[in-house]
Amino acid sequence: MPSPRSPAELQAFVRERTAPTPVPLCPELTLYTATEMTSLWHATAAELRGWDDSPFWAFPWAGGQALARHVLDHPALVRGRRVLDFASGSGLVGLAAAxxxxxxxxxxDIDPFCAAVLPLNAGLNRLALEVRTDDLLGRPLAGFDVVLAGDVFYERALAERSFAWFGALAASGLRVLAGDPGRNYSPASGAAVLAEYDVPTSVAIEATAVRRTRVLEMEGAATS
Structure with missing residues (x-):
């Protein structure tokens, strides 16, 4: 495995291969977004060998867009509260909360690349985010009121562990919301549907131009 690149090198990589672009469902927010996902995927695989070569941080995924839109339209969910944006990726949901x-x-987000990407996106929007790259999944959370998760039900192990953890957090009194575009391992029960959105997306990565996406609240969470 090569030595990790510096944050400055990683940020230069992002700037060279993405462009600041308004989020389709949340045009109030702008992200460094890949215009050609396939070429970026090849670039990360070739140039960042030893890192996660899947640039999930480079696109506003449907679950994150729907959840960010819901937070922006219902600011009382997060106003004045301490928020964790779990598996943050680009930081879209966290930026909406801010x-x-x-x-x-x-x-x-456990992808070290996000430590470089998140400050860039926060700077684009003149918003403040704190960044963590340690693995919080399954751990007790102190100092938070709300947990937001944009799109985490796409792999069986991650979906099962996340859903169990979300339920435990909700039972402890945290409010836990997730964006759910109907991935293979989306929960069939144990969550309430707060809203549904038709999210513009990319045929290149979602195989459809619009994806129907739910915003879920884990059962047991506070409802005030």
């Missing part, structure tokens, strides 16, 4: 008036937003 724009909606959250007292504190922590964007957490």
């Amino acid at each position: 724009r909606a008036g959250a007292a504190r937003v922590v964007a957490a």
